[in-house]
Amino acid sequence: MKKLNAKSNKPLYLQVEAAIRNDIQQKKYLPGEQLPTEEEMCNLYSVSKITIRKAFKLLTENGLVERQRGRGTFVKPKKETLAIGNDKGFNSSLSSRGHKVENNILHARRIKADKFLSEKLHIKINDSVINIKRLMLEDNIPLGIDNFYVEDAKYPEILDNISSTKSLYQLLSDKYQVENYQSELTFNGIIATQETAELLQCLTGDPLFVVEKISFNSEGQVIHYSSSTIRCDRVTYVIKTGPNDDKNISVDQVTE
Known part of the structure; x- marks a missing residue:
């Protein structure tokens, strides 16, 4: 008392x-x-x-x-501001501010590319694709759900090397010497379904960001496609404009 x-x-x-x-x-x-x-x-x-x-x-x-x-x-969690186009990834951006960042792997599997994935990854229908789905947490609180897709043939043994503590971008860089050169991004808004709300510990019907990203290497080849569902009450995205407004921007901080 x-x-x-x-x-x-x-x-x-x-x-x-x-x-x-x-x-x-x-x-x-x-x-x-x-x-x-x-x-x-x-x-x-x-x-x-x-x-x-x-x-x-x-x-x-x-x-x-x-x-x-x-x-x-x-x-109430503090709402983080993340700059689109920031060279830092999601993990490093929040870690540098003193946050504990974790990625719980929900599943990691091989699937066959359907028409949608074949177009996103620039591969043939039925080609083998690696799909890694993770729950992203900041200070033990769910922040978002990331669905990450890469062409299986390009990244042998990737399923044996993923972990909840290492960034997927860092894995691609360290093991496969792949670096992101530019990205295409699409932002949309949805509301949380019951299943999504349970994972993100929010309410059914709460607003969510959906960020789709296709990243490319310097030769214009697709590195990966991802779709991230982010809690709107946890993140604010900022776009900075300037002399180089026409350059492609990346959102690594969302899907790292």
Whole structure:
């Protein structure tokens, strides 16, 4: 139980709000973590539900927490700004800011190219394709789902070398000496299905980015195709323009 200063001129709800805000800043409650229920907070601070609700309302207005109907109150993750065209990849961009980045492999398999993949990868229908699907996490919170496709014949033994800690781009560079030269990007918006929401720990119907990318080497040959589904509440994309506006831009930070 935490004691408040009953003799203070500061209202109890402001004291509770300050105490919870301090706990968030001190990492007692981590980004994306659910706060104790109103009843638990009442017992913790020996105050009424009205006091807790006023404290929660203030925390919500200040952008520190978010109330999710039917689920509870959660610490609001900081929304990261990622520059499209940044040479840094997704892993290195967030790691350099002190974030823990992980990629949980959902599946890694060989499939046959259909018409769609044959056009994206510039291969024949029924050619063998490597598909690696990963759940991307930032500070243990799901950020996005990446579906990565490469032509099997170009990258022998790639399935034996993937890991949750190493970037796929770094793997292509280190093992196959492949470097991205330019990329084509397509951005779209969708809403989360029940299956996607469960993976991303968001609500069904929440807005999501879908970023499709085809990367090329310096000779214009396709390196890979990927489709990444990203939580809109976790990422803001920024496009910088200038004298070289006509050059191709890449979004390695999304699909690394």
